Amino acid sequence: MTMTAETAPATVHMQEPDLLQRIKAKYFATRIDAIVSVAFGALALWIIWSLLNWAVFDATFGANRGDVCREDLHGGACWSVVSTRWRIVLFGLYPFEEQWRSGLASLVMLGVAVLSCIPWFWSTRRLPILWLTGFAIFYVLMRGGWFGLVEVTEQNWGGLSLTVFIFAAVSILGMPLAIVFALLRRSDLPWISKTMALIIDTIRSLPLLSIMFTFAIVMPFVLPDWAIGGKLYRVIVGYALFFACYQAEIIRGGMQALPVGQEEAAKALGLKCRHRIGYIVLPQAFRNALPPTINQFVITFKETSLVTIIGFFDVMASGRAASGTADWNFAVIEMYVFVGLIFFVFVFSLSRYGAYLERRLDTGRR
Amino acid sequence: MTEPAIRMEGMNKFYGGFHALKNIDLEVKPGEKIVVCGPSGSGKSTMIRCINRLEEHQSGLIEVMGTVLDDDVDHIDEIRREAGMVFQNFNLFPHMTVLDNCTLAPMLARMIGRAEAEKTAMQYLERVKIPDQAHKYPGQLSGGQQQRVAIARALCMTPDIMLFDEPTSALDPEMISEVLDVMVGLAEEGMTMVCVTHEMGFARQVADRVIFMADGEIIEEGAPDQFFDNPQNERTKTFLSQIVGH
Numbered sequence: 001m002t003m004t005a006e007t008a009p010a011t012v013h014m015q016e017p018d019l020l021q022r023i024k025a026k027y028f029a030t031r032i033d034a035i036v037s038v039a040f041g042a043l044a045l046w047i048i049w050s051l052l053n054w055a056v057f058d059a060t061f062g063a064n065r066g067d068v069c070r071e072d073l074h075g076g077a078c079w080s081v082v083s084t085r086w087r088i089v090l091f092g093l094y095p096f097e098e099q100w101r102s103g104l105a106s107l108v109m110l111g112v113a114v115l116s117c118i119p120w121f122w123s124t125r126r127l128p129i130l131w132l133t134g135f136a137i138f139y140v141l142m143r144g145g146w147f148g149l150v151e152v153t154e155q156n157w158g159g160l161s162l163t164v165f166i167f168a169a170v171s172i173l174g175m176p177l178a179i180v181f182a183l184l185r186r187s188d189l190p191w192i193s194k195t196m197a198l199i200i201d202t203i204r205s206l207p208l209l210s211i212m213f214t215f216a217i218v219m220p221f222v223l224p225d226w227a228i229g230g231k232l233y234r235v236i237v238g239y240a241l242f243f244a245c246y247q248a249e250i251i252r253g254g255m256q257a258l259p260v261g262q263e264e265a266a267k268a269l270g271l272k273c274r275h276r277i278g279y280i281v282l283p284q285a286f287r288n289a290l291p292p293t294i295n296q297f298v299i300t301f302k303e304t305s306l307v308t309i310i311g312f313f314d315v316m317a318s319g320r321a322a323s324g325t326a327d328w329n330f331a332v333i334e335m336y337v338f339v340g341l342i343f344f345v346f347v348f349s350l351s352r353y354g355a356y357l358e359r360r361l362d363t364g365r366r
Numbered sequence: 367m368t369e370p371a372i373r374m375e376g377m378n379k380f381y382g383g384f385h386a387l388k389n390i391d392l393e394v395k396p397g398e399k400i401v402v403c404g405p406s407g408s409g410k411s412t413m414i415r416c417i418n419r420l421e422e423h424q425s426g427l428i429e430v431m432g433t434v435l436d437d438d439v440d441h442i443d444e445i446r447r448e449a450g451m452v453f454q455n456f457n458l459f460p461h462m463t464v465l466d467n468c469t470l471a472p473m474l475a476r477m478i479g480r481a482e483a484e485k486t487a488m489q490y491l492e493r494v495k496i497p498d499q500a501h502k503y504p505g506q507l508s509g510g511q512q513q514r515v516a517i518a519r520a521l522c523m524t525p526d527i528m529l530f531d532e533p534t535s536a537l538d539p540e541m542i543s544e545v546l547d548v549m550v551g552l553a554e555e556g557m558t559m560v561c562v563t564h565e566m567g568f569a570r571q572v573a574d575r576v577i578f579m580a581d582g583e584i585i586e587e588g589a590p591d592q593f594f595d596n597p598q599n600e601r602t603k604t605f606l607s608q609i610v611g612h
């Protein structure tokens with residue numbers, strides 16, 4: 001009893017040193033600390049200051065012609081390149097008058113991605129329906145040829161909407177494949193699980209670039225004519241396969257974390273195999289594997305830019321193209337900053353969402 | 367003579383080279399309550415889990431409610447629907463509410479509509495005295511409550527037989543009686559029961575027959591009074607003195 005009376009004021013005192021004291025304790029405790037702190041502080045200030053100068057104070061915003069911007073230039077950025085040529089970054093070679101379709105389609109997919117972050121959609125039925133519907137709308141809008149929309153072939157797709165298309169297609173194709181792979185990998189029959197393990201490990205040990213290349217360039221020589229399909233789709237299939245192999249291992253990890261009692265209880269209730277998997281095993285496996293799954297999506301989104309090697313203009317390549325004309329070729333960095341920001345917005349929000357989920361599931365488990 | 371609810375004849379079970387169950391012969395009549403006891407590792411769990419094919423037996427006959435247990439999946443599913451099981455660790459589905467835990471199997475395996483399944487589930491939840499917890503998740507319940515949900519979940523399939531594998535062993539002492547009360551109630555209603563348990567009070571009160579296993583064999587069986595007060599086999603005597611000892 002007396003002990004708490006004695007220690008209580010001490011802890012209160014400990015909790016509230018004022019700001020100055022805290023800074024002093026943290027950064028200026030010894031002489032070396034102080035020197036390092038001052039040096040790095042100055043360096044940081046200098047970097048921030050130069051960046052601000054470049055990006056804001058010395059920058060040109062309004063000029064919508066390259067030569068004007070170039071003359072105006074006094075060491076700052078030329079954001080005019082973004083304000084005049086952002087459409088290429090977002091839509092690539094998509095016909096100008098139809099670009100609203102491309103934009104709307106991307107917004108639809110974005111909406112789908114946001115909706116699938118809501119736990120209400122996390123069921124074996126709702127999530128696939130959501131993604132397939134969203135994807136169908138996206139495809140009809142982009143491709144046209146229906147509902148009086150002018151047809152625009154895949155060769156003319158580009159920019160952010162192409163990136164979104166590839167990402168969505170890979171996810172929709174790759175996720176079911178990953179589930180099938182994971183289940184086969186876990187099969188009771190050794191020859192099935194061993195074969196699957198071999199396939200997964202082989203594909204995972206190949207670089208994505210070479211897989212894309214193989215599917216785009218080599219496959220047409222190997223496959224029968226009817227199975228060749230468009231180059232874009234072959235690349236997507238290759239990428240989906242790659243995605244599936246990684247994701248399958250993630251899902252398998254989630255399954256292994258399940259106590260055996262879960263499946264036994266489901267069996268004892270008379271549930272059939274597909275019901276056990278659909279209602280008991282997979283939902284829990286995905287919950288267990290959420291953080292690495294989100295990580296996998298982040299990586300998949302970023303690596304879509306590899307499709308440039310087979311001649312498609314994703315958001316990255318479009319950015320390069322947008323600043324590639326004689327008019328604007330001095331403003332490459334500004335374009336990359338813009339493209340980088342686009343990636344950053346997507347990837348950063350995904351990882352923040354992942355972190356949020358982790359906390360949420362942690363509290364749910366208690 | 368009525369058909370037995372469970373019949374095992376010359377049943378053998380191996381784990382690899384290890385002979386886990388040796389020539390098990392056992393008949394359980396409808397409405398009969400059997401308590402199985404024996405030292406750890408004697409094969410009690412294995413035997414009870416063979417009845418609904420959570421473990422596969424290698425030879426001999428197992429017949430449940432007239433259905434022979436073989437490799438036919440339809441037979442296995444039929445038997446699993448007729449024999450409910452309650453586990454030591456409850457094994458509730460943590461990602462579903464208590465109510466969903468109870469309605470899942472009736473809806474999927476018995477093709478009962480949601481409304482009716484929920485009505486039945488609420489009746490059984492009332493029977494185990496936790497209707498007010500129906501919309502909680504298993505993780506929010508105490509061990510005793512979870513085990514009662516597990517019993518209700520099994521009952522929702524309206525099984526003819528209930529199998530219990532040490533249903534109170536994972537519970538804190540103060541929660542054991544609430545689960546045993548439910549089981550006694552079930553027994554009084556005439557449910558056919560096979561219980562692996564070391565609750566000797568329960569065995570005396572409820573069991574028609576007590577079976578003692580050791581090293582994968584049924585060594586002794588008899589009515590509870592005779593079994594507890596006048597055991598014949600040396601190993602039974604040793605075992606009983608040990609569990610009475612503390």
Ligand SMILES: Nc1ncnc2c1ncn2[C@@H]1O[C@H](COP(=O)(O)OP(=O)(O)OP(=O)(O)O)[C@@H](O)[C@H]1O
Nearest residue numbers: 381382384386404405406407408409410411412413
């Ligand atoms: N999956 C398995 N693989 C190999 N051996 C097993 C396996 N499961 C059980 N056994 C062995 O079979 C024997 C019977 O085990 P069982 O779990 O049926 O015993 P038990 O009587 O239920 O014991 P307890 O009272 O500890 O639950 C034990 O010797 C055990 O080591």
Ligand SMILES: [Mg+2]
Nearest residue numbers: 410411412532
């Ligand atoms: Mg056991």
